[in-house]
Amino acid sequence: MTRTVYVNGEYLPETEAKVSIFDRGFLMADGVYEVTSVLGGKLIDFDGHAARLARSLAELDMKQSVTHEELLEIHRELVTRNEITDGLIYLQITRGAPGDRDFAFPPEDTEPTIVLFTQNKPGLADAPQAKTGIKVISIEDLRWHRRDIKTVQLLYPSMGKMMAKKAGCDDAWMVEEGFVTEGTSNNAYIVTKDGTIVTRHLSNDILHGITRAAVLRFAKEAQVKVEERPFTIEEAQNAAEAFITSASAFVMPVVEIDGQPVGDGKVGPLAPRIREIYLEEMRKAAI
Template sequence: MSRTVYVNGTYLPEEEAKVSVFDRGFLFADGVYEVTSVLDGKLIDFHGHAQRLQRSLGELGMTSPVTMDELLDIHRELVTRNDLSEGMIYLQITRGAPADRDFVFPGPDTPPTLVLFTQAKGLIDSPAAEKGISVISIDDIRWGRRDIKTVQLLYPSMGKMMAKEAGADDAWMVAEGFVTEGTSNNAYIVKDGKIVTRHLGNEILHGITRAAVLKFASEAQMEVEERPFTIEEAKQADEAFVTSASTFVTAVVAIDGVSLGDGTPGPVARRLRDIYIEASRKAAI
């Protein structure tokens, strides 16, 4: 049975979903997105994702066609209609579809395009989380406003393909000698029990899972230092891990072919994953 998706106010089978060829998300990557995880049929960190969505829209001078309360209702309706117990809901808002292609933004008479769909996926029982992942380092050549969650994902996609061709699982991007983030996640290292991750700025996405994990780490009396780190420093770390809405906390066990620790997920990453899952299930809506 096909999924039910949401397009501009209508719930319909995915085979019937259509967006204009003039949509600026298609022509210019002129849009933003969010991904919210679902556990036990409930939404994880929805309000955090909604707040970041509003920030991304504001930074690009865009508006949402629905209120955040209405957006919550749409998420819940999609969970119900697709009988989604565990997985994700993808949301995308673009600047809309004017009458023709033009670099100049359309006027206010062009309504934004809103699309949502579900993805059923096992998040708890994850082989990657159980054994850890390997990453390679690549140059970060993205545009400067990485803090805005836009649909401009070509280079991260290329980075994942570079990793796959190198026999690795993912890539960490490096700018001016320092790790920025993973292709679709925030990056961390652990040395002598201290968690190190890059500070917030335009250089990285302000991860919703990142914020939650750092809060839980602080509550668990773990030491956290927010600063840049190099690939060489990462290779000498005791542990490393990534965080994202779809992977929660997942250990990195090798960087550029160099194993960390004994090559298996370390205690800090495992503990933070357990804490995050337990706390998120309790707070899910």
């Protein structure tokens, strides 16, 4: 089935969708994006993603030409038109296409480019790796220093994914000045031997994950202690458990780091418990 996508106010077959070669997203990676999960035909944590989108646009001095309500309507329409039960909706907004290439920002009246498309992912919440865990490697964090803005500058994270794949692993955790920042497309966590969840504190160094915020809230409500601080790869390797969170992976256990097993090398008890709580609560709140 040919997908219906959204481009600048129009719903189109994906084969007919076009964006200018002068678009700033294409030429300068001058754009932001969000990915919202769909479970049971409903949007997971849409308000959180919409709020972060607004923040990202504001940080880049980029105007938002669609309202919260309009974005919600577009998301729902794409779910309906593409018959998505479980899957993802990708949203990208760029500074637009001024008609030529220039490092300077285009005139203020240049309209942003807005693109949305769906990805059908049957059984998204039932990924087998949630029961077996994933393996990660560590790599140096060479990204720019505004990682809190969810931009389309994804070349280095993409390279990190390929480094992990070449090493026979699933993902990479990035390290800066001796401490883990985050995964290539996710936030990183460890669980100490006393059951405390540790994850890096919010700053410009990491993405302010929407799933991260929900998971930490649910963990605290479940009386699980949480510490927001940096941790090293060595500390992670010696932890009781490790896991990642993202909008598409939800909560995913990590069982190996740089070839060394975490704990006994098997999925521990806490990550699956947090995953179950997260999915249950987010399904209840889905819209």
